[in-house]
Amino acid sequence: MNERRPTSPPSSATGRRRRGSRTRDRRGGRHRLLWPGLAAGAVLVLAGGLALKGATESAGRPTGTAGASSATGRPGSQEAGETAEAPKDEATAEPEKEKERKRGQEEGRDPGSIPSSGPGTFATADGGGDRVGGSGRTLTYVVQVEDGIGISAQRVAAEVERILADERGWTADGKVGFRRVAGGTSDFRVRLATAGTVDDICGRYGLDTGGEVNCNVGQDVMVNLKRWLLATQYYADDVTSYRALIINHEVGHFLGHGHEGCPGPGRPAPVMMQQIKGLHGCRTNVWPYDADGRPVTGPALR
Template sequence: MNERRRPTPPPSSAAGRRRRGGRARRRRGGRPRLLWPGLTAGAVLVFAGGLALNGGTESTDSAGASSAPEPGGTQAARQDAPTPEPEKEEKEEKEDGGKKDTDADSGKGAGEKPDPDSIPSSGPGTFATADGGGDRVGGSARTLTYVVQVEDGIGIPARDVATEVERILADERGWTADGKVGFRRVSGGSSDFRVRLATAGTVDDICGRYGLDTGGEVNCNVGQDVMVNLKRWLLATQYYADDVTSYRALIINHEVGHFLGHGHEGCPGAGRPAPVMMQQIKGLHGCRTNVWPYDADGRPITGPAVG
């Protein structure tokens, strides 16, 4: 796999806050490294198209809202590259504990899946920010504020995405289970990080500013941005094909985990739940699917460090 390298700061003001990155493949012509969490042939949350978003949102350019210092003190450039799995291996993994996480409390899918060819591959690079704000959830040691943004024109209301992200970050099996970190969604002013759903082209552009090659397929965490590829948001991956909503929890927990300073982990053993920081898109390796960093009893679900 690729070695970790210090990503090249982007021209924006976010350059001073880069965090340590994870594994990734090098982008042709660039020096920075990539991190590829659990994704198949798709990118992160990205929106495109020509439809207007509804309900109390504000538009920003791709530079987005003002930023605040990240928890780790440096910025991270993280991305998960999809690696095609042999058909035989995929079948074995599904039979060996590769069942979907029926205890995910994240619903059964997200409605009928769209035709992959109907998902826009690029957009204007401007975003609508979900209005309002959420209640504080989690521990009292530190509270991280965040905004939820959706690329303009893709026909998905930013408020709907914000509701889903809030639910994921508030889950008792999420990152707040450590009793220390807390989250609160805001709609303006400075924020610690941004969750941004965008089209593959916009994800490639923003992640590429940090030297990451998302290849139109995957998500990434760069600086204060948790970039979600629209294709992955709508279609999930082969292991979550029947439970897209649960896969969305994996996207958010994995990329926010990188923002919190967590690196990639491997499968701890056959039949055990896959850590949320495992690159599940690249294969389960005998583990069973899981989208939460902690179990229902508050115990962390971890595996051996990778890279």
């Protein structure tokens, strides 16, 4: 996967950015299959186009690790296993659009009604949470939701807290801890925003999220509203789990973890695997550790 290192972003109110590992370009490919016919003298030619998902979830976006962020020395990244999809044949694209429509209806939103852009300003969830995790360093974070998208910052904060507190999450190493705060100085920010705002913030670090994917740059974990509401084809029936994958993947980049591949057929996909590009024989999985506290990993990818 080609990687593009982001240049330092212009100074702005939005801050810093993310994981290259993280995200992600995707590349698409097309395969043509020729099958000989059984009838004498007849040859049946089947042409099929397979759109392969790109590295992090953006069509035509840069894959993988971008340059290190000035704040953390970590690579900027495009999403949690999420990269925008490559263009598809009309025959392939229509069924996927139909799946997104149904997922949107189940979530109480038609994909067509999800705003694609917003003001770029954010509301921060009030209050704070208890510290969760091991006895080592405590990372503080705020949860913010872009204004005007009709989603409660408090509701998103509750979901993010639940994910980061799960015993299968990053705290399973017994060292790192997390605590949500309502303002002031924090180590990182989880920000749910429209595709246009995600593209803008990630783009300041040289990442092309293509209106489709998430990214982590600097101190910001940027969550694309479309992905938050609709997930992807592999999690079409479990949007809640997909949200855990987004948070764990992007926070994983913030913690310094790079992308990983499938460790073998039938085994759980690592949370740092770009699952949107395909499972490659692995099973879906959204947690960095299993129920017994063992890390779920795979071969490191460049």
